[in-house]
Amino acid sequence: MPIGARATHYNTVGWFNYFGTIKLSSKWGLHTEYQFRRNDLINSWQQGLLRVGINYQASPNLLLRAGYAWIETYAYGEIPINGLGRDFTEHRLFQMAQLSHQEGLISISHRFMLEQRFVGRYSSAAVIKEDEFPLMHRARYMLRLQAPLKGRTIKDKTPYAAAYNEIMIGFGKNVGANIFDQNRIGLLLGYRFNKTFRIEAGYFNQTLQFGRLINGRNIFQSNSGLIINTNFNF
Incomplete structure (x- = not known):
């Protein structure tokens, strides 16, 4: 890539997330999730995400999930994601497989996801509401490590530390100029109160690449x- 062929813009964000699991039987359950994503830490919208799904515990170490997500992306930052500088809606189907295992004190999980994304766009500046929803595909992989800060296991009344990295790759004919979509990193401290509730907080970074060039440059x-993150298990 020639020097000067990319530009990076920086934002300070705050992501405030709810995750809930409702157990229906020994193997089946419901997943509920809402992510309140803010720009300027808390002052304005970045995104809102609502996700629901069906869980199937195929084995003690393998969780399967499929479901639907609704996402509203706002015109935040110096250069908005939408080329017209507008908010837009996305409807998303997803399938997930999560493998978990233990290595000494460290709990390790590998999350694989496929997403079918119907991303709203405007056919022209004259239209008021999104009138096209082209299908874009995305693959995701997240590695997460966590370990207790007291004792040898994360049980009730246990603090813990966690770190994760997730990469997202777009594919298909509508993906745009770049297949790299995002990378996310989190460094967290958490506390498990009991089997029903735990909370974790820390540093987060999202590196995002636009699906289009602007003046011949890749925009990050x-x-x-x-x-x-607040996590509930019912």
Whole structure:
């Protein structure tokens, strides 16, 4: 890539997330999730994401999930993601497989996801509402490590540390100029109160590449800030 063929814009973000699992039987369950994603840490919208799914515990170490997500992306930052500088809606189907294993004190999980993304766009500046939803595909892989800060296992009333990295790659005819979509990194401290509730918070970074060139340049966002996750198991 020639020197000067890319530009990076920086934002300070705050992601405040709810995750809930409702157990229906020994193998089946429901997944519920809402992510309140803010720009300027808390002052304005970045995204809102609602996700629901069906869980199937295929084995003690393998969790399968499929479902639907609704995402609203806002015109945040110096250069908005949408070429017209507008908000847009995305409807998404997804399939997930998560493998987990233990190595000494460290719990390790590998999450693989496929997504079918129907991303809203405007056919012209004259239209008021998105009138096209082309299909784009994306593959995701996340590696997460966590370990107790007291004792040898994460049980009730246990603090813990966690770190994760996730990469997202787009594919298919509508993916745009770049197949690299995002990379996310999190460094967290958490506390498990009991089997029903745990909370974790820490540093988060999202590196995002636009699917289009602007003046012949690849445009990146580096979005860093605070992430807080609340996790419920019913």
